[in-house]
Amino acid sequence: MKLNIVRYALVLVIAMTFTNGALASDNKAEAEIQALLLEYQNALKSSNTPAIVALYATDGVQMPPGAPSAVGKTAIETSYNATFDAIGLDLVFHIDEIDLFNKKSALLRTHSTGTVTLHTDNDKQVPAGFKELFIVKKEKGVWRFSHYSFSEAPAS
Amino acid sequence: MKLNIVRYALVLVIAMTFTNGALASDNKAEAEIQALLLEYQNALKSSNTPAIVALYATDGVQMPPGAPSAVGKTAIETSYNATFDAIGLDLVFHIDEIDLFNKKSALLRTHSTGTVTLHTDNDKQVPAGFKELFIVKKEKGVWRFSHYSFSEAPAS
Numbered sequence: 001m002k003l004n005i006v007r008y009a010l011v012l013v014i015a016m017t018f019t020n021g022a023l024a025s026d027n028k029a030e031a032e033i034q035a036l037l038l039e040y041q042n043a044l045k046s047s048n049t050p051a052i053v054a055l056y057a058t059d060g061v062q063m064p065p066g067a068p069s070a071v072g073k074t075a076i077e078t079s080y081n082a083t084f085d086a087i088g089l090d091l092v093f094h095i096d097e098i099d100l101f102n103k104k105s106a107l108l109r110t111h112s113t114g115t116v117t118l119h120t121d122n123d124k125q126v127p128a129g130f131k132e133l134f135i136v137k138k139e140k141g142v143w144r145f146s147h148y149s150f151s152e153a154p155a156s
Numbered sequence: 157m158k159l160n161i162v163r164y165a166l167v168l169v170i171a172m173t174f175t176n177g178a179l180a181s182d183n184k185a186e187a188e189i190q191a192l193l194l195e196y197q198n199a200l201k202s203s204n205t206p207a208i209v210a211l212y213a214t215d216g217v218q219m220p221p222g223a224p225s226a227v228g229k230t231a232i233e234t235s236y237n238a239t240f241d242a243i244g245l246d247l248v249f250h251i252d253e254i255d256l257f258n259k260k261s262a263l264l265r266t267h268s269t270g271t272v273t274l275h276t277d278n279d280k281q282v283p284a285g286f287k288e289l290f291i292v293k294k295e296k297g298v299w300r301f302s303h304y305s306f307s308e309a310p311a312s
Contacts, residue, residue, distance in 0.1 A: 039249035061253075061265065063287050063289060063307060064307070065307035065308055066309070066312060067309060067310070068287065068309050069252070069265070069267070069287050069309075070266070077174055078210060092294035097217075101258055101261050102255035102257055102258055105257050107291055107303065109217065109225070109290070110301065111224070112245070113299065129226050131219050131224065131305075132305075133213065133219060133271065133289060133291075133303055133305035135289075135291075144249055147188075147234055147263065149219075149287075149288075149305035149306065150307070151219060151220070151222070151223075151305065151306070151307045152183070152221055152222055153222070153223060153224050154223070154224060
């Protein structure tokens with residue numbers, strides 16, 4: 001009986017070690033994905049296309065409203081340049097959901113609210129809201145945007 | 157030496173068996189995901205909200221332009237009913253990408269073209285184009301929409 005208890009305790013310790021290890025790994029991934037989102041928020045605010053393009057994976061896909069999907073860094077660069085010619089975006093992103101599919105890919109769902117500055121209308125500022133679905137993946141050990149689809153939502 | 161060759165051949169056969177097994181499994185999943193998309197296309201064409209809601213996972217998320225994310229089947233039902241009150245959608249979906257994250261979750265990227273019927277404007281028909289990012293997942297052994305974000309694209 002005593003031996004069985006020892007065995008049980010040993011199994012429990014091993015199981016907890018693995019579980020905690022997996023949780024720590026998930027928490028680390030989630031923190032890194034949050035950091036990626038914050039980098040994006042800051043680069044967006046400063047209309048910094050090169051900084052944004054660097055956050056995408058090599059074969060990244062951006063899906064902006066009113067245009068076809070931009071596939072690959074060159075197309076993504078063109079897409080953001082066109083956006084920043086027309087508007088400025090001062091948005092704060094709120095995380096609704098992070099779901100890890102495996103160690104190298106995850107889903108990030110957010111919504112954002114803030115101000116859009118209309119460069120084509122004397123830099124008039126209007127309240128704006130969006131919602132976003134990102135797929136992120138690890139490329140060379142770093143989380144990057146793999147896919148990004150978004151659309152407008154009520155501003156409030 | 158002869159034994160080494162036999163060993164090598166054996167390892168090769170085992171490796172090929174596993175590889176083919178994995179490929180067959182991936183092909184089956186891709187075919188099932190394509191079938192799910194076709195069901196959606198047909199249900200959309202007939203403005204059939206119940207049939208569409210059935211294609212979503214229990215905690216599914218729909219992200220339609222101009223509205224907040226619809227989370228869960230009740231919100232998704234309300235969202236599609238509002239859509240079909242205003243418009244009819246006769247679209248053909250084209251698959252751009254299927255990427256399996258694991259045996260139970262995958263990404264499906266598509267674009268669609270067709271006709272929108274404006275119920276609020278004497279059922280006037282206009283050409284339309286969209287692009288779509290779906291996350292699909294297996295629920296009780298069947299592929300269902302987990303997340304669905306989309307936006308307009310040029311109609312041509």
